[in-house]
Each structure stands twice: as C-alpha cells, then as structure tokens.
C-alpha cells in the first residue's frame with residue numbers, strides 16, 4: 088500500500104517523463120551532506136494519530152511520513168486523504184502499510200495505537216489491552232529503526248512508556264512519553280484565561296502522571312518572567328489556595344470533559360506531539376514536561392518508573408532533566424504520583 092507510482096514512470100513504455108519536463112543541469116554538485124532526510128512514523132491512524140500526522144505535515148517537520156495501522160482500508164483511506172492535500176502543503180512523501188517494514192529508517196516513531204477511554208473511564212483502565220498490543224508494535228519498530236527515538240502517546244502513557252523501554256531494549260534517553268506536555272498546555276491556557284494574558288507568556292508545569300495523580304508546580308509559575316506566587320506574596324495580595332486547587336482540578340478533568348462531549352481528544356494532543364517532534368528533530372534543546380525514566384530525581388524511589396519531569400529535548404532524545412525547585416509539598420505529591428504508577432506497573436511482571 089505504499090505511495091502510488093511517481094510521475095517519472097508514468098510515460099508510455101515506461102518513458103521517464105521527468106526527463107521531458109525538466110532538462111537535467113550538467114556538472115551540479117551533489118546535495119549537501121548536511122541536509123538530513125527526516126522520517127517520522129505514526130503508529131495508529133485513529134483520532135490521535137491523524138491529528139498528529141496532519142500537524143506534522145502542516146508544520147513541515149518531516150521529508151517522509153509513514154503511517155501504520157491494523158485496519159488496511161481505513162489506513163489507505165487516511166493516506167490518500169492526506170496525499171490529496173499535497174498542493175496545499177510542504178512536500179512530504181507519505182507512505183502507509185500494515186507492515187512495519189514501511190517504518191524502516193525512521194528518526195522518530197510516534198505510537199498512538201490502542202484502546203481509548205470511554206466517558207468516565209480512567210486512563211489506567213486501558214493498561215492490559217494496550218500492553219498486549221505493544222508486544223506486537225514495539226519490537227518491529229525497534230528492529231526496522233534501531234536508532235530511532237520512540238515517542239509514546241497511547242494511554243496509560245507513563246506505564247506504556249516503561250513497557251516500550253523494556254520491549255525495545257533502547258537506552259532510556261530514546262524512549263519518551265508525551266506525558267504532561269498536554270496537561271501543562273491545558274494549565275497554561277487556564278492560567279492565561281484567568282489573567283487575560285497570552286498562554287505562551289505563561290511558564291507553568293504539570294509533572295508526574297499524565298492522569299489523575301498529576302502535580303501542579305505552583306511555586307515555579309511565572310508570567311512574562313514575573314514569578315506569580317512570590318510576586319503576590321511580596322505585594323501582600325491575598326490569594327486563595329482553593330482557587331489554585333480548582334485550576335489544577337480543571338486540568339485533571341479536561342480530558343474527561345472533552346471525552347464526554349465529543350468521544351475522544353485529538354487536536355491538542357496533535358499539537359503537543361508535533362511540538363515535541365520539532366524539539367527533538369530540530370535539536371531545539373527546549374524544556375518540555377515529558378515522561379522520562381525518573382528514578383533518583385526528587386527522591387523518587389528504587390523501581391524503574393517513567394513520569395513527567397521538565398526535560399530538555401534534542402536530536403539525542405532526552406538530554407537532561409531540569410532542576411526545578413519544588414516545595415516539600417510538591418515533591419511529596421510527585422513521589423505519591425510515582426508510587427501510583429509503580430503500583431500499576433508491578434501488575435505487569437515485565
């Protein structure tokens with residue numbers, strides 16, 4: 088099901104039409120070796136996979152985009168629909184197959200395949216179904232692209248990032264969960280809305296589990312470089328701790344609300360994953376709250392656990408974790424979140 092025949096082979100008797108339309112220029116130098124060919128694979132072409140794929144295309148993040156799904160007709164339909172937008176988009180070769188060989192040589196593989204929550208269902212509830220699926224997804228990805236970076240989006244994303252790390256055998260810097268990059272955007276949106284400022288001027292992180300035990304780092308929030316809580320305290324402006332808790336609660340409930348209204352979430356995770364892809368593939372060295380191997384940070388205990396911490400991302404994947412100051416309460420909540428994930432993980436026997 089790979090991309091349809093290229094224009095160059097469409098002439099009668101296999102005549103190479105490109106030689107008729109374009110006269111080759113003689114004595115040209117070979118293409119610059121510094122220009123990398125970038126390939127992204129998206130596994131799972133449901134609501135989330137397609138939102139990510141279309142954001143990658145509009146943002147011109149890849150020279151080649153490979154799509155994989157278990158349902159061939161749906162997959163081919165999605166591939167053709169994207170290909171038909173070629174006249175309006177930057178040039179990207181789009182391939183699709185149910186066979187993982189289509190992903191060969193990927194720089195980044197984004198995994199979105201799997202069951203999703205129904206209204207009111209927790210992300211953690213998806214675990215058993217999606218772990219079984221990952222056993223058929225991660226090994227072939229690792230086999231066809233042994234140097235790739237894996238970005239896991241399927242839920243429960245933190246535990247599945249751990250599962251992907253185990254199944255791939257990759258070093259932990261090359262296995263990343265989209266984690267709370269999305270929750271942090273929801274958080275920034277709500278704070279910006281509250282203060283009537285631009286969300287891009289709000290620096291604010293949600294860390295820990297992408298889910299119900301996530302932790303809001305109120306102590307480090309700044310708007311336009313002004314640290315919000317210490318500013319209010321210095322100006323002796325009273326604020327209600329309850330109001331802060333309500334904003335965090337709204338972040339936690341965001342996905343449940345959208346799912347109860349439209350059945351799934353897609354656009355925001357599409358932008359979130361593309362935002363991470365840009366930082367990784369363009370070596371932006373930006374800090375994102377993403378799911379990383381967290382042992383040893385902020386007193387997180389012995390077992391291997393992935394959860395979101397503010398991490399620097401670049402071409403090598405996770406380059407480091409930022410040493411953001413946490414209050415004792417925030418650090419304790421983060422360790423509790425790690426414990427929640429560890430307990431779920433311990434049922435897996437991996």
Ligand SMILES: NC(=O)C1=CN([C@@H]2O[C@H](COP(=O)(O)OP(=O)(O)OC[C@H]3O[C@@H](n4cnc5c(N)ncnc54)[C@H](O)[C@@H]3O)[C@@H](O)[C@H]2O)C=CC1
Pocket residue numbers: 130131132133134135136155156157158199200201202203204213220223224239240241242243244265266269297351352353356
């Ligand atoms: N981490 C995050 O922030 C977010 C994660 N999600 C998660 O993303 C996942 C996908 O959600 P949706 O796209 O809405 O679901 P969906 O049901 O629309 O799409 C899932 C796709 O996976 C495919 N699939 C199933 N088994 C497969 C296999 N073995 N190999 C390849 N493809 C397979 C299905 O055919 C389907 O096209 C869910 O687990 C959901 O909870 C959703 C939103 C945000």
Ligand SMILES: CC(=O)C(=O)O
Pocket residue numbers: 210242269342352356
């Ligand atoms: C579904 C999900 O994980 C989200 O939108 O946050």
